[in-house]
Amino acid sequence: MTLLDKAKLAKQAAAQMVTLTTEEKNQALLAMADALENNMARILAANEKDIASAKEAGVTGALIDRLMLTEIRVHDMAEGLRQVVELPDPIGEVMDSWERPNGLRITKVRVPLGVIGMIYEARPNVTVDATGLCLKSGNAVILRGSSSALHSNRILVTILREALLSTRVPQEAVQLLEEGTREEVNQMLKMNDYLDVLIPRGGAGLIRSVVENASVPVLETGAGNCHIYVDESAKPDMTHAIVINAKTQRPAVCNAAETLLVHEAWAKKHLPALLSALKEKNVELRGCERVRELAKNVEIIPATEEDWRTEYLDYTMAITVVESVDSAIEHINRYSTKHSEAIITESEASARKFLTRVDSAAVYHNASTRFTDGFEFGFGAEIGISTQKLHARGPMGLPALTSSKYVIYGTGQIR
Amino acid sequence: MTLLDKAKLAKQAAAQMVTLTTEEKNQALLAMADALENNMARILAANEKDIASAKEAGVTGALIDRLMLTEIRVHDMAEGLRQVVELPDPIGEVMDSWERPNGLRITKVRVPLGVIGMIYEARPNVTVDATGLCLKSGNAVILRGSSSALHSNRILVTILREALLSTRVPQEAVQLLEEGTREEVNQMLKMNDYLDVLIPRGGAGLIRSVVENASVPVLETGAGNCHIYVDESAKPDMTHAIVINAKTQRPAVCNAAETLLVHEAWAKKHLPALLSALKEKNVELRGCERVRELAKNVEIIPATEEDWRTEYLDYTMAITVVESVDSAIEHINRYSTKHSEAIITESEASARKFLTRVDSAAVYHNASTRFTDGFEFGFGAEIGISTQKLHARGPMGLPALTSSKYVIYGTGQIR
Known part of the structure; x- marks a missing residue:
């Protein structure tokens, strides 16, 4: 399937996501957490392939450590999803509400962003963490991890999507890009009709490249001098x-x-x-x-x-x-x-x-x-730390993955 | 002076702007409003040059109307600035505040965005309206209007800056780009070190071009199907x-x-x-x-x-x-x-x-x-209507021109 096909499916899924209740989203997160723990062997086997290729390619200690999954790390990922269940659902919150002299009642409500594009480096846990936060906030997500973690990311996404089958969250809300080419990323950066925001996570080089080349709005994260x-x-x-x-x-x-x-x-x-x-x-x-x-x-x-x-x-x-x-x-x-x-x-x-x-x-x-840090600030899990001034600044919890919308109730008002 | 020089001056001015009180900013807006009305003849004379060039170039009725300034329109611009004086100052608002178990007190406060780049088409009133909103919200502004309105914009900015001389708002907080070349715009779109946001206002072509080519974050405005x-x-x-x-x-x-x-x-x-x-x-x-x-x-x-x-x-x-x-x-x-x-x-x-x-x-x-519309929603003047989902959505009043910052008070806390 091409990137465009996946993006279309994600956008359709996002349109369904806005109709889900908190309970339905939480059930999906719990099902995903259980599925990870119940498929430990499959995950570790796939991860071993990535580790072996990395070692063959002469990759050094710290990078291997980032790439490596262990039983404990898989349990931690599952626990992370369960913690997101505990976070309050930002969607549907009435942020403001007032009535105009002409009788129009204006409400500002919190809505999902839509489709979030995650571009990240070696750590496979980002695949699970980001999916959990994006789904809880009512978004679809397109994941583009490092090609060095492709076996791990593929099995993780397969398991997460299998788990979604028994829930009200559409499978297509989680998409993984698997080509591993630079062309694929370049195309992603320009998909304004399908992606509402890009979040790059990784080294300064990756982030700079996304900021410089994307026409899709970017949430710049990370670099800390x-x-x-x-x-x-x-x-x-x-x-x-x-x-x-x-x-x-x-x-x-x-x-x-x-x-x-x-x-x-x-x-x-x-x-x-x-x-x-x-x-x-x-x-x-x-x-x-x-x-x-x-x-x-x-x-x-x-x-x-x-x-x-x-x-x-x-x-x-x-x-x-x-x-x-x-x-x-x-x-x-x-x-x-x-x-x-x-x-x-x-x-x-x-x-x-x-x-x-x-x-x-x-x-x-x-x-x-x-x-x-999201945990130190008391937000729970974070999707990253924004160093830009637009939209979100500092540790980004679930509200940073939302937008707003004005819903206006009239009785026939015209200008 | 080059664009880079102007951008540096704007950034320095923005650093001063954060220390100003509401009263100081309001005084500047009132001084600017008076100055426009006291320099009516200069403004209309400059505008006549733009109108003459446009007519020579065969420009049609509606565009001439957009470009044209009259005594009434200049009074309206001045009134617009006085209305912005009446709007509440968003800067310094404590948006949230809490204490952590370790005793850290975290506050989230509203701060200016910094330097705002406005890219717009023929209407010279945008020059004044945008300057008023940007200064009231504690920002510096770099204005890039249409070259067809250059004489008008130049005299307006000259008068606004003259007025600032007697106030605490630094003159350099208002910069006009006067080259009128496409190269100038292209350079502006990439000035991430100096510009915090770009706001394009005008036709669909202008907006698309800015969204597609800017690496500076953009607030997309306007197009309404x-x-x-x-x-x-x-x-x-x-x-x-x-x-x-x-x-x-x-x-x-x-x-x-x-x-x-x-x-x-x-x-x-x-x-x-x-x-x-x-x-x-x-x-x-x-x-x-x-x-x-x-x-x-x-x-x-x-x-x-x-x-x-x-x-x-x-x-x-x-x-x-x-x-x-x-x-x-x-x-x-x-x-x-x-x-x-x-x-x-x-x-x-x-x-x-x-x-x-x-x-x-x-x-x-x-x-x-x-x-x-900002007025119909009760926000007062607006800088545009955002059609993107990041940062601001719908009519953008003063809060859309702000960011936030976490200010954290400790007593020696470490991790």
Whole structure:
């Protein structure tokens, strides 16, 4: 079946999805969860093929780990679907309602987006997670995973669709693209008549390519060049705890900190100790001239312009001394990817300035940037973290997968 | 100055705009309104040049009318700015706020989008209207009007910027592109580092070209292939009133009706009279085979596939007989531009089906489609009518020109 055929089927399915009740959608999610657990052997066997091909192609450890499914991971995917069942259904919510002087009653109601295109990389769990969130919010989904995970994705989608057969959710609401060609993605990016939104999830290269080439609206996710600014009045203990946590607790994720900005007065007194603490955690440090002067016995690689722009996703941190909160804000608004930034300060005035003027999805006062996450925010599962300003910003839960519609009740009104 | 220079200045201005109070923004709008009225002669003289060039180029009546400024129209633009002063300021609104078990206090606050790119056609009033709405919502704006209105736009922007000099709103928050080349637009469509959103306003060709070629997020506005479905139980009087109003009260606007679908049972009894009534209003009728059979003495041009897709914006209507509300819904979801559609019926069941399943920004029960409009909805001035599902749908008032941001208050929390 061609991509166009699949897109047409998805669009037809989306038209049916709007008529389903919460109960009917939840039953489908539970059936899918059970089906995954009841087909463990089929899933693991298919996944082994992907792992074998990847190893043959010389793929390295971290990528193999992302691709790998285990019994525990399959149970986790099923549990994830069951958690989505527990989330409130956003569809049908009356967001606003008012009456006009002419008697027209206008209501704004929440509706599904329609057909969502997911373009993602190796992790097969995205196949299940995204399907769960899209169906619960009344959407159809077209999945385009990495070709390296094709066997895994194919068996997962087959099992999910088998499970849907006994439910009111149409099978065709879940479509998997299997060609694995770049041409297939290019075609998907331009399907404005069939796709209501594209959500790319993966590395910066994938996301940039989708943003640059799509005519379908895109929800840009992910890239996080996150900053921590240590103000003059920051408490040293709190600063140590937050900086070490934001940099080293899980450096490969988008909400980990990449650049540290330190007020010059604080730096003179406390920076050497903080640098040593980072070094003890095996963080490679790249600093401006002034950081290098203050560093004493800690090795600091000279930072280049490139360092201020880089999302390392690793045990590396760029560090610079600034003369004021204003300079920090300017640096951040220049280099950040508008994901998450934190100020550590005891000054209310500095905090207010920073929180107002830093233009990012999440801005923190005295807390780690690592909290920008659907679960940490209390939303439950998320479809990604939006770094754009349109439609949704920050962690995207179910409401980000919805649109609205004006339903207007009249008694014959004309203009 | 190059486009890039202007974009940089706009971005810097946007960073200042977030710190302004409502009062400061309102003062700027009032100063701009006064300045327009105090510079009437300069404006009209510049506009005369555009009108003269257009006439020389052989431009026709309706386009000349769109381009033309008069004393009354300049006063109307000034009044429009004063009306925006009266609108509530969306910026700073706390949209949501909650505390997490770890003590983090998360607030979601409304913030400006940043820099808005407006791409529009001949009407010079858009220059003033869009600037007023963008500034009130804390944004900077880059205006790219039609080259046919360049003299008018240039004098309007000069006067608006002169007025800003005595206010706290930075002059550089309003930028006009003056090259008038296609290259300039193409460059604008790709300025993701400087523009947060593009809003095209004008004909279907302009909008399509922006949607297809922009990598900057787009708010798609306008095109309205609107439908009215007359159900079996529709009252004939109400139906006449609504159909005549939606088609003929102002046929050149996007919320005017273009296609009429009629249930076969109703058609047999009442369609001939409705066709005669439309004909009396000089509406050209294009019908399916069954409409032509029922028409008797009224001339009906055979409708082609193309007619179902066409937004005539004129005294022309496509008409088809359908066998059920389901067929009507299918036809509409296939051909409509997702703007505004109405059902006329006394059946609650048919209405519910139609309102739930028709996938458009505004769906009406027993009212004219002509109400899809910022003023008619009670929003005040609008920046356009969104026909996409992301970010904003239907008439877009000030909140559509905003984004949100999570501001998180901690006491040293780490993960």
